[in-house]
Amino acid sequence: MKKLKTRNEWIGCNRKCRFFGDKIEAYSYDHWCFVKKINGKVIFNDYNYSQTTRKHQWEIKSLLKKLGIKIDIIVYISKSLTKTSFEEYSLYYFYDKAINLIVKNNTKRIRSQTKLENIKEIEKIKKLIKECKKIGANFCIKKILSIYKYHKRTRDNKEYFLKNLKNKIIIDTEGKRFIVIELFSNYRVRLKCINNGAKYVANINNLKKEYKICKLSTLLCA
DSSP states (O other): OEEOSSSSEEEETTTTEEEETTTTEEEETTTEEEEEEETTEEEEEOOOOOHHHHHHHHHHHHHHHHHTOOOOEEEOOSSOOOHHHHHHHHHHHHHHHHHHHHHHHTSTTOOHHHHHHHHHHHHHHHHHHHHHHHTTOOOOHHHHHHHHHHHHHHHHHHHHIIIIITTOEEEOTTOOEEEEEEEOSSSEEEEEETTTOOEEEEEHHHHHHHHHHOHHHHEEOO
């Protein structure tokens, strides 16, 4: 990063990254702010927006260290960092991560060591949430519940897949046979047709419904 002679400003990465020392603000491509002082605290947005922006973030982190400016809170927001975006979106990442760990800890197959590590991580996240709330961040209960439902559904689908679908044979209404290969995403599974070897993707919820309605004709063990 190069300091301008006339102003308290640093530029780098072919003038695509800027840091304003007076305001303590950093910008990528002059529009996406990722460092800002909000209510007396230096906030650093470490969201991985792109490869080039990631490079800009590394440059500014190094500069802040050289200037002796301490980062108080690191957040992960896709939007440009402003007082409004911080207040509305900064807690989403932390709640999402914490709830995911809580859901994982409630599964039967988790190891005791992993469970303890998750509990420690949850405590760290709780402290970060408190720090963010002190300077204006807020998050409604509806959003928290929607995140919980998403992770619970994801975990339930994975458990259902391992218990009832993995390496099982599915017979459709036309009599074609499919073997379930893997969980493709949070709610989809990848199937392979035994007749011709072609691969397909199916919604796990549809398979669950069909399985409940016709146990013998729709979903049979290999």
